[in-house]
Amino acid sequence: MKYGRTESYRVATQVILPVAQQDVNVGKEPNLVDLNRMTKDGDAKPVEAINAHQSSAQQQPKMEKSRGRGRKPHTIENLKKEVEMDEHHIPLSELYRRLGTDPELGLSDEQARQILLRDGPNSLTPPKKVPEWVKFARNLFGGFAMLLWIGAILCFIAYGVELATSDDVINDNVYLGTVLAVVVIVTGCFQYYQEAKSSKIMESFKDMVPHYALVVRGGQKKNVRTEELVIGDIVEMRGGDRVPADIRIIAAQSFKVDNSSLTGESEPQSRSAECTNIENPLETKNLAFFSTNAVEGTARGIVVNIGDHTLMGRIAHLASGLETGQTPIAREITRFIHLITGVAVFLGVTFFIIAFILGYQWLDAVIFLIGIIVANVPEGLLATVTVCLTLTAKRMASKNCLVKNLEAVETLGSTSTICSDKTGTLTQNRMTVAHMWYDDAIVEADTSEHQSNKATFGSSSTFDALTHIAALCNKAEFKPGQEDVPIIKRECTGDASESALLKCMEITVGDVAGWRKKFKKVCEIPFNSTNKYQVSIHEYSGDPDHAYLLVMKGAPERIFERCSTIACRGQDYEIDAEWTNKFQQSYLQLGGLGERVLGFCDMLLPVSKFPHGFEFSGDDQNFPLDGLRFVGLISMIDPPRAAVPDAVSKCRSAGIKVIMVTGDHPITAQAIARSVGIISEGSETVEDIALRLGIAKKDVDPSQARAIVVHGSDLKDMNSDQLDIILANHPEIVFARTSPQQKLIIVEGCQRQGAIVAVTGDGVNDSPALKKADIGVAMGISGSDVSKQAADMILLDDNFASIVTGVEEGRLIFDNLKKSIAYTLTSNIPEISPFLMFILADIPLPLGTVTILCIDLGTDLVISIMCWPAISLAYEEAESDIMKRKPRDPKRDKLVNERLISLAYGMIGMIQAAAGFFAYFVIMGENGFLPNRLFGLREQWDSRAVNDLEDSYGQQWTHANRKVLEYTCHTAFFVSIVIVQWADLIISKTRRNSLVQQGMSNWTLNAGLIFETALAAFLCYCPGLDKGLRMYGLRFAWWFPALPFSILIFVYDEARKAIIRRNPDGWVSKETYY
Incomplete structure (x- = not known):
């Protein structure tokens, strides 16, 4: 502790309760104010007025209402209403x-x-659960799975028709149908495994x-x-x-x-x-x-x-019955699935019809349909998204963020509003001595989370008396066996205020237990809500004229009115109007900080009236309770966590609005909000403006106030439009004295504003809001089981500052998913274009359907301990501007937007397709078929009856030899795509930064490049794959035709990003920055 007027003391003088401040004047006897009884406007009521109000309230007419007793089903709208009884x-x-x-x-x-x-038993009715088989079926037949199932079924139908109508049957369709079915089943099982943890909210309520x-x-x-x-x-x-x-x-x-x-x-x-x-x-x-x-x-x-x-x-059913809706990332993926599905079906049906018009057999047309669908569907994308989220969740766990719902990882990065509980989230969830007033001075205590330093005080008899009272008039005790535990972290018996006083006294003067042994307690009057004070009498040996010491603590106004003198710097003074004003002023200043204030007084009982062995009676009160000596005030607060102000500041710089939603008192809530920066320095509420201008609060234009503190009773009378006005017009908001239903209404109000809402909390009262929010964040240490079950993410260290880490990780995973999707989609063009040329230019097929699957499931997915190239982008570090951007707008900044499609399909994809066709024509040319000979050759090429087809040089080719050459071209086309995907993967590391800035420190990605190449070589040269996958070995020189195109992709993209960095608002940025 230290002397002097502190910064928080200075702030207190600016937020003093206006009514009470105006009543306190030197020389005038003010009404004593009970700060524990405030009006909903935050004004203190004189005790007499409060008593009168209570008397009148008790005389109000009784309200009758009918009440059903049976177990009637709750509707969500009824549950959201305030408790009526x-x-x-x-x-x-x-x-x-x-x-x-x-x-x-x-x-x-x-x-x-x-x-x-x-009425039924006194237990909570569990909610209905979705059957596990339904969940499994959704994963097996949802999303892209239906397209692939259709493709697999068509493959088997085509094989069956071919088997019935032809003697020479090729098993390609069986292989393709089997592979497609296996892909769907494996992916579906993987998705189901990830989603298998069903909600256990009701079970956690039962535990309570x-x-x-x-x-x-x-x-x-x-x-x-x-x-x-x-x-x-x-x-x-x-x-x-x-x-x-x-x-x-x-x-x-x-x-x-x-x-x-x-x-x-x-x-x-x-x-x-x-x-x-x-x-x-x-x-x-x-x-x-x-x-x-x-x-x-x-x-x-x-x-x-x-x-x-x-x-x-009601809270249990409100939390479990809420429709949470899809997460932003789920909505984005659903939108992407619909987009790609539409494209795949449109192109497939279109070319199916074109094939018929051009005279192809229906069986060949079906093969085209399957090929187009398979080429368009990024089979590994959903698995890529899931694994990316899982990897990020593991990384966040190492930073004390436990992710329960994988999609919540990205949602936190999209967050634009955080509705945070106060107790235990922004604060330490323990009462701590914050200030003392004695010797006519306010002294600040150490409220840090460790309080390891003992404060030194000057020699003051008043301070000694104050610490004696705080230690003796106190029933709190340390639980045994905690000698090695820091004092501030020891568990105590007794309420929070007495525990705070005990720890403060133990840290400041030490050995409270020794004091209590020395000054043995002989009588006690416990604290009750009527008297609002606690008294204890102790044996006293410090003065032969006094055998007993009476000490008292309680509500300051109750304690002060029982005193006739006040201790100050070694002397006792009669309490007059001046001392009353000083007391009132100090009381209001501490109360204005949102702190709980207690008053302390004592009296030495003369041995002449109370000799040794006197039998005191708490019931008869055979001892004086008036004419005591007032010693001082001690105020306590649940202090903010040390890291919270910086975290709030970072949220603000990242464009995130932080709203406090608490059930605590408005004055306490506002004080904490100011201390952590939710209400920034210089921001005024309507009350502050009224006080500054000397006008009534109703005459202030609310839009002039940057900050606002909304009482739960006011919120109860608001409709949704009025709440929307507050949320839209005030950037700094505190909601106090809120009920669980109101917290839910606030979250829904923020969502109506289009915000992605994160809610933090630790109590049962937070669980409905945690469930309804786009992402619920619970506290791991102080949080109730209920809040943890309702939340999507748990902060294992209870530190609000960890949310900032979560926001950065969430933004990073969205960036990296964009990069991964851009990388994955680019291969669609070189996969589709061979079918288009096959149909339109009538050339031998450059790339087979099974080979396309090798590209999608081989180069995008690697069945190995190693991560897949697409997934390896999840390990990519954040770009430098990630926490300087505003939260993404869900309506405009999509996971897959037209700029990403344009870049992936219209630019990089076209270069990749050119590389594949270049390799195709090179190999065909080297084997005698020049490009002009290939156009229009398809029908003769595929005919089994033609065994003397001449190439450009007059050489004749049998059907079997032609197919070997065709499959060799398939392999070369496949290898070409792998080589250009090297460059594509490298340029996908950043969206804006140069590769020189980003570096190549992502060793998972580097290993993915090596593995992708090794896998391509394995598929080319492994014996036996020429039968199933139609993959044939290539000459070494045939690996290089695509290399110049790979270099071109790298150079082109580096130039594009350089232009974007130089001119962020230019045409290139607007059209290509995805």
């Missing part, structure tokens, strides 16, 4: 009468049995359900299975239990529950029989919700909701 505010006598129960005797066993038959509950039935207490709890049961709970249903509290003793997984509030919430909020059941203190944890105290209550009708049940 009146069980929390109607008189208990009416509730007992409505539910047919007795507060002392409970239900009878027969009543419970009848209600159980009527307690097994037994203590119930009063027929006047007897008994443990019953939670599934057998029914509406109207009287239940008893204590600290350490999980709440077994939605329960209205009848009576409570210091009962607190941890609602952080539901509401996002770090601090345990006290529960009592008092209804404190009629309109919002989530905010009232007399309801405890299913599956939340009881932290301390005891309570007795009546079950008002079970199973699917509980708040947890």
